[in-house]
Amino acid sequence: MKLWTAIAAAATIAAVAAAPALGADTPKRGGTLVFAVSAEPPNYDCHANDSFAFIHPVRPAYSTLLKFDPFGYPKIVGDLAQSWTVSKDGLSYSFKLQKGVKFHDGSTLSSEDIRASYDRIRNPPPGVKSLRKAVYEDIASIETPDANTVVFNLKKKNISMLANFASPWNCIYSAAKIKADPRWPERNIMGTGAFTFGEHVAGSHFTGKRFDQYFEKGKPYLDGYKAVFLSGAPMVNALSSGQVLVEFRGQSPADRDRIVKALGDKAVVQESPWVCSLVVSFNTRKKPFDDVRVRRALNLAIDRWSGSQALGKIALVREVGGLLRPGYDLAASEKELDQSPGFRRDMDHNRAEARKLLAEASQSGMSFTLLNRNVKMPYEPVGVFLIDQWRQIGLNVKHEQLETRLYLAAQQKDSATFDASLDFNCDYNDEPNLQLVKYLSPSRSSLNYTGLGDAKLDELYDKQSGEFDKKKRYALIREFEKQAMDDAFTVPTIWWHRIIVHDKRLKGWKITPSHYLNQDLVNVWLDQ
Amino acid sequence: MFRYIGQRLLLTVPTLLGVALLAFFMLRLMPGDVVEVMFMGQGSNVPADIIQQEKARLGLDQPITVQFGRWMAGILQGDFGVSMWTGRPISYEIGIRLELSIEVAILSTMLALLIALPLGTLSALFKDTWIDQTIRVVSIAGLAVPSFWLGMIIILSLLSFFHWNPPLTFTPIYQDWKANLSQLIWPALAVGYRYSAVVTRMMRSTLIEVLQEDYVRTARAKGVPERLVVVRHAMKNAMLPVITVTGLEFAFLVGGLVVTEQVFNLNGIGKLFVDSVARADNTMLQSLVLLVSVFYILVNLAVDLLYGLLDPRIRYR
Numbered sequence: 001m002k003l004w005t006a007i008a009a010a011a012t013i014a015a016v017a018a019a020p021a022l023g024a025d026t027p028k029r030g031g032t033l034v035f036a037v038s039a040e041p042p043n044y045d046c047h048a049n050d051s052f053a054f055i056h057p058v059r060p061a062y063s064t065l066l067k068f069d070p071f072g073y074p075k076i077v078g079d080l081a082q083s084w085t086v087s088k089d090g091l092s093y094s095f096k097l098q099k100g101v102k103f104h105d106g107s108t109l110s111s112e113d114i115r116a117s118y119d120r121i122r123n124p125p126p127g128v129k130s131l132r133k134a135v136y137e138d139i140a141s142i143e144t145p146d147a148n149t150v151v152f153n154l155k156k157k158n159i160s161m162l163a164n165f166a167s168p169w170n171c172i173y174s175a176a177k178i179k180a181d182p183r184w185p186e187r188n189i190m191g192t193g194a195f196t197f198g199e200h201v202a203g204s205h206f207t208g209k210r211f212d213q214y215f216e217k218g219k220p221y222l223d224g225y226k227a228v229f230l231s232g233a234p235m236v237n238a239l240s241s242g243q244v245l246v247e248f249r250g251q252s253p254a255d256r257d258r259i260v261k262a263l264g265d266k267a268v269v270q271e272s273p274w275v276c277s278l279v280v281s282f283n284t285r286k287k288p289f290d291d292v293r294v295r296r297a298l299n300l301a302i303d304r305w306s307g308s309q310a311l312g313k314i315a316l317v318r319e320v321g322g323l324l325r326p327g328y329d330l331a332a333s334e335k336e337l338d339q340s341p342g343f344r345r346d347m348d349h350n351r352a353e354a355r356k357l358l359a360e361a362s363q364s365g366m367s368f369t370l371l372n373r374n375v376k377m378p379y380e381p382v383g384v385f386l387i388d389q390w391r392q393i394g395l396n397v398k399h400e401q402l403e404t405r406l407y408l409a410a411q412q413k414d415s416a417t418f419d420a421s422l423d424f425n426c427d428y429n430d431e432p433n434l435q436l437v438k439y440l441s442p443s444r445s446s447l448n449y450t451g452l453g454d455a456k457l458d459e460l461y462d463k464q465s466g467e468f469d470k471k472k473r474y475a476l477i478r479e480f481e482k483q484a485m486d487d488a489f490t491v492p493t494i495w496w497h498r499i500i501v502h503d504k505r506l507k508g509w510k511i512t513p514s515h516y517l518n519q520d521l522v523n524v525w526l527d528q
Numbered sequence: 529m530f531r532y533i534g535q536r537l538l539l540t541v542p543t544l545l546g547v548a549l550l551a552f553f554m555l556r557l558m559p560g561d562v563v564e565v566m567f568m569g570q571g572s573n574v575p576a577d578i579i580q581q582e583k584a585r586l587g588l589d590q591p592i593t594v595q596f597g598r599w600m601a602g603i604l605q606g607d608f609g610v611s612m613w614t615g616r617p618i619s620y621e622i623g624i625r626l627e628l629s630i631e632v633a634i635l636s637t638m639l640a641l642l643i644a645l646p647l648g649t650l651s652a653l654f655k656d657t658w659i660d661q662t663i664r665v666v667s668i669a670g671l672a673v674p675s676f677w678l679g680m681i682i683i684l685s686l687l688s689f690f691h692w693n694p695p696l697t698f699t700p701i702y703q704d705w706k707a708n709l710s711q712l713i714w715p716a717l718a719v720g721y722r723y724s725a726v727v728t729r730m731m732r733s734t735l736i737e738v739l740q741e742d743y744v745r746t747a748r749a750k751g752v753p754e755r756l757v758v759v760r761h762a763m764k765n766a767m768l769p770v771i772t773v774t775g776l777e778f779a780f781l782v783g784g785l786v787v788t789e790q791v792f793n794l795n796g797i798g799k800l801f802v803d804s805v806a807r808a809d810n811t812m813l814q815s816l817v818l819l820v821s822v823f824y825i826l827v828n829l830a831v832d833l834l835y836g837l838l839d840p841r842i843r844y845r
Contacts, residue, residue: 040803042566042613050572129582131567131574186615202614202621203795203803204697228696234793237683241693262687405808408568409560426571437573447573 025507027221031526033506036238036247038231040203043186046171047121048129052249052515055168057206057227060521061104062171062191063215065095065114065150066162070523073512074429076166079520080109080192080215090157090468093165097148101215103174104196111144116175118142118152125182135164135433157466159473160433168428168516194220194522204229214522221508221525239501242266245526246502249515250274252316252377259501268504270511273319273327274496276426278382279438280370281411281490283418284452288363295488297357298420299342300350301393307385308494315381318497323439323481325495325513328430330470330477341485354393367396371410371421374401382493383422411449413442423449423490428516432477433465439484450489457483529836533829540825544818548603551817552596555810561588562612562808586612599814613809621800621812622819626782628698629789629796631708632715633781637774639720640727647724648731648770649763655736663728670725676787679718683791686714698795715792719785723777730773734766741765767838775831776824783820 039053046054046062066084069075078084081095101109122139124130138158143151154161164170171191177184189197194214198207209224230238230247236255238244240262251259260267280298282289289295304320312318322340324331337343344350358364372383380401387397402410410418425447427434437445440461441453457480464476485491500511508523563582567574583589587598602609608618651663686692694714699707738744739762747757782797789798797816804812836842 042807043615050567050570050574127585129567129578131572131578133578134573134575201697201795202616202624203799204624229795230696230793232790233680234683234696234791237687237693238696238793241687241691243693243696403806404569405558405560405562405565405806408564412564415559424571445573446568446576446579447571 025527027508027523027525028527029221029525030223031528033222033225033246033521033524033526034244035225035227036230036235036244037206037227038229038235038247038249040229044189045129045183045185046169047124048131048186049169050131055516055519056248057200057208058189059168059171059193059519060195060208060220060225061189061193061197063101063193063520064166064168064170064172066166067168067520068166068429068512068517070512070518070520071510073514073517074163076162079166080114080172081165086162091154093152093154093161095150095152095165097150098215099148101192102213103192104190104211105174106213107174107176109172109192110147110175111150112147113172113175114150115142115144116178117170117172120173120178120182121170128182132167132169135167157468158433159465159468160431163429163431166429168519193520195222195225198224208521216522220522222521225521239263242503245506246500246509248500248519250316250496250498251501253313253499256499256501263501263503266504268502268506270500270502272498272511272513273325274316274498274515275325275428275430275435275513276424276496277321277325278317278378278493278496279423279425279490280386280493281421281423281448281450282488283416283420284450284489285416286419288361288366289368289419291361291363292486292488293357293361294363294366295491296341296486297354297361297363297393298390298395299485299488299491300354300357301395302342302386302389302491302493303347303350304343304494305345306347307389311378311381311385311494312497315378316497316499317378317382317494319495321495322492323484324432324435324477325430327513330430330432330474332478332481336478340482341488342491351393358393358395365394365396367398368419369398369400371407371418372399372401373407373422373424374403378496379422379424386422386493413449413451416449416451418449421449422493425492426496428514430513432473433461436461436464436477436480438490439480448490452487452489454483454487457487533833536829536832540822543825544821547821548600548814548818549596551814552599552810553592555813556592558808560808562586562810563588565806565808566613599811603818608815609811611804611809611812613804613807613812618812618815622797622815625796625800627700628712628794629782629785629798631701632712632719632785632794632796633778635712635716636720636723636781637778639716640723640777641774643720643724644727644731645770648728649735649758651728651732652735652739652766653758660732663732667725667728667732670721671729673722674787675719675722675785676791678721679715679788679791682714682718694792696793711792712794715785715788715794718792719781719788723781726777727770727773730770731766734769735762738762738766764838768835771831771834771838775827779820779824779827782823783816 037053037056041049041054041058044058063080065079065081066076067079069077080097080101082098084095086093097111103109120128121130122133122136138154138156139152140155141153173185174190194211195208196211198209200206206227207224210220210222228244235247236258239259256269282295284290308318308320319326322332322337370383370387373379383399387399390397411421425438438447439457440448441458442448460476460480464473467473467476498511505527507527508525512518563579567579587595610617611621647663651660654660695707695711701708744757744762747761785798786802789796801816
């Protein structure tokens with residue numbers, strides 16, 4: 001095992017060393033990229049989906065107004081927007097569009113298409129599902145002074161607005177198509193992206209073909225792509241045999257080592273911290289989790305630092321962090337974390353304090369059930385780890401792993417039956433306005449399953465959201481984090497770590513901290 | 529004969545109604561629904577009104593009896609409805625997977641019979657000799673080894689020794705028989721081996737029993753050559769229970785290869801079952817249960833009709 005870990009590490013180093021060369025290599029045209037996707041989208045509507053299962057096969061057909069720099073996350077660059085300006089008061093965003101952009105049906109993109117697409121997101125017609133409608137509530141109006149200019153006027157300043165415009169979910173649709181039938185994108189794919197829709201055989205695969213009129217001259221490099229729906233061992237086998245060149249979500253360390261062993265020097269490993277974390281949520285509607293002393297004790301008992309060392313070898317988790325991804329510039333530093341309950345390194349002291357709190361709450365030796373998702377990576381190993389941590393303060397915890405439908409049903413507000421659950425928090429970028437939603441009151445956040453909110457947290461969230469001074473925002477977020485850890489209705493465990501093993505023929509793709517980003521395949525080419 | 533078939537087909541109506549009732553109501557006993565899985569499975573902050581609207585659109589807010597009535601009314605018009613997950617017609621979703629499942633079932637059955645009939649016969653004819661002992665070990669091993677495990681061993685062996693993995697996507701046999709067989713022969717082998725073990729054991733035990741019957745002794749006393757005694761008199765009668773087992777196994781294979789299809793990444797009915805359970809796609813699941821029931825009924829009818837062809841004492845009026 002050590003040998004393959006060493007090989008993987010060497011491959012990682014090779015990949016990191018090769019990264020600057022991504023732009024230096026001369027791209028070759030041609031070839032079909034075959035990649036695996038471990039799930040399948042229910043429909044083709046960007047605005048109604050929220051899974052990588054949608055992004056990976058469908059995103060290459062669409063463009064967005066802005067996007068995250070494929071080689072320099074978190075920098076934001078233009079996609080359909082050639083340039084943009086933000087007014088001094090932060091209430092107006094004006095975008096100049098690329099000229100001569102064509103839809104796949106040959107029609108020309110105009111600012112009206114941008115307006116219609118964003119209107120569909122923020123004010124969906126009946127029957128249209130817009131999952132991220134709330135994120136765009138601050139938009140007051142959208143103006144289109146000419147065919148190449150679109151202006152968004154906001155009701156109030158929103159620091160995450162630019163990142164929101166770079167959301168990979170905000171595909172731009174043809175205004176004419178969605179005017180004729182607002183639900184047209186559910187069953188049809190027609191954007192301005194680098195690839196046109198080929199075929200989708202349900203349960204099997206999805207293909208795209210190069211769009212020759214794509215607005216970036218000379219791109220895309222690929223003739224097309226084929227996304228094969230594969231998961232588990234068959235996916236690892238297909239990667240090991242070279243049948244598929246990559247899977248863009250992520251592999252476990254064990255799968256990484258197996259694929260590297262099979263591919264030898266043809267393997268390239270790219271790794272990155274991941275904007276996803278596992279958190280523990282406590283059902284405060286049930287005793288004794290309504291007692292903050294019990295929740296704090298359970299938080300204190302988790303040795304995140306040692307856990308990250310051990311789990312990092314077997315599961316796709318590694319980084320220790322608070323409410324924001326470690327390494328992100330608004331996240332708590334390691335020094336700050338060391339002062340936070342649950343992150344202090346003296347575990348003997350932490351466990352003694354946890355036992356004391358439990359005794360005060362008359363809950364020494366209590367028993368409860370940890371609800372977990374019946375998904376091996378990374379839920380199962382982290383669940384086992386947590387149970388062991390709580391066992392060390394004398395608790396008896398049962399591990400209940402359920403299918404996703406039962407797992408979600410057990411956490412629903414109107415019928416929440418769980419004691420504690422291993423829950424997840426994941427989005428397409430680090431922006432606190434997205435990452436902190438889980439900690440807002442249940443009336444504001446459908447992701448808060450605990451039944452408990454805190455008006456102070458809601459207030460701090462709103463303050464940091466409107467704060468454009470980075471230092472002040474940083475301080476507000478620290479205050480938010482401290483309050484959330486004191487409330488302890490939801491506490492972070494260990495952050496995910498993204499590992500991508502791909503065939504070295506795949507070029508022009510760089511890992512980002514999110515599996516939702518950099519999937520338009522515009523810069524990807526095959527060295528063959 | 530036609531009257532008998534007609535009567536049997538009529539009897540399927542109450543059977544299928546019972547299956548439909550059970551499938552529909554048992555699925556609704558499970559907590560959770562497709563809308564929660566679709567919108568909350570990835571951790572998005574989806575507003576409650578969108579979830580409620582979608583539930584209403586899918587009719588999940590209606591009384592359960594109304595939902596059942598709508599489903600039944602659709603079936604009577606030949607419409608199984610649409611998948612709650614994909615929104616596509618269920619007939620389409622099942623149709624694109626049925627060809628693969630039926631082909632795997634046919635290939636597995638052919639392989640199983642090719643192995644089992646000669647081995648079962650030899651085992652019976654050479655009862656308690658080393659030949660019988662060897663065949664019994666092979667067949668008991670077939671019963672003991674799960675198909676999916678054998679499938680994993682096959683795949684890993686192909687990868688380790690030949691650096692080759694079967695094709696990932698299905699090609700119909702009429703388009704490219706080589707591509708088709710290079711994908712499906714491996715699951716057929718994995719499943720066919722276990723299947724052959726069941727049939728070998730059945731063939732052996734019934735043939736041993738038949739070989740002790742009076743009419744076999746009479747045939748031998750009349751001086752009929754042993755080959756003819758075995759093939760014409762004994763085997764023909766020993767085939768009746770073998771056909772029953774074969775029929776039941778065949779019907780099972782169409783919808784029951786849940787794990788094997790996962791191991792080989794086959795886009796068949798078994799995988800659709802698993803995906804539909806995970807997605808809480810109840811309309812798909814209830815239709816799949818109904819489809820598998822129809823298969824069982826039709827295969828049983830075919831088996832009963834074959835009895836009549838093999839045994840002149842059995843006549844259907």
